[in-house]
Amino acid sequence: MIEKAKQELEKLLNGNKNFVNSTPTLKNITLETLNKYAFHQEPYACVLTCSDSRVVPEIIFDCGIGELFVIRVAGMTTGANVVESIEYAVKKLKVSLLILLGHDDCGVMKYAKEHYPEPTEHFSSILKCVYPVLDKKEDITCHNFFAQQHTIWVEDYLMKHSVIINEAVKNNKLYIAKCHFNHSTGIVNIIDN
Numbered sequence: 001m002i003e004k005a006k007q008e009l010e011k012l013l014n015g016n017k018n019f020v021n022s023t024p025t026l027k028n029i030t031l032e033t034l035n036k037y038a039f040h041q042e043p044y045a046c047v048l049t050c051s052d053s054r055v056v057p058e059i060i061f062d063c064g065i066g067e068l069f070v071i072r073v074a075g076m077t078t079g080a081n082v083v084e085s086i087e088y089a090v091k092k093l094k095v096s097l098l099i100l101l102g103h104d105d106c107g108v109m110k111y112a113k114e115h116y117p118e119p120t121e122h123f124s125s126i127l128k129c130v131y132p133v134l135d136k137k138e139d140i141t142c143h144n145f146f147a148q149q150h151t152i153w154v155e156d157y158l159m160k161h162s163v164i165i166n167e168a169v170k171n172n173k174l175y176i177a178k179c180h181f182n183h184s185t186g187i188v189n190i191i192d193n
Ligand SMILES: [Zn+2]
Pocket: 050, 051, 052, 074, 075, 076, 103, 105, 106, 107, 108
């Protein structure tokens, strides 16, 4: 892993410990910080996660204004806008860490499980991104395991659909950390695959 990304990931996981221990530092959350970054930003990490109201990266990682470039979309699903948002963070903002943050009890995973394999009139672009995991592993019963498999699929998707992300990873300019947020403990774990 790139040293810079390693340090940033450690910082965020330490921030997560503050959250878990209910000892947030509450740094950089005032207007003073916003004024400092009024005309520029220099986030050190990009986070792609779910829109779920319980998954708030800045709180979970004990971060303030200007630290994270966050993209939230239902089910942490992907498409052109999402890919290009990450590419912007990598190419223009030069972030060296991308966190893919799946989570427990994800409504999209539950919905997909209930409706697989039927094509549905609504939510089709979202389901298109989560059905592939079920295509491979139809015996998935645990939604949280499903979410983790989906996170692995998202990394694979990004590597295949974005030259910018793919080259940044291969050239040691970007590290992708696949993570999972546990609702019971508040802990963010790294997913091994
Ligand atoms: Zn979700």
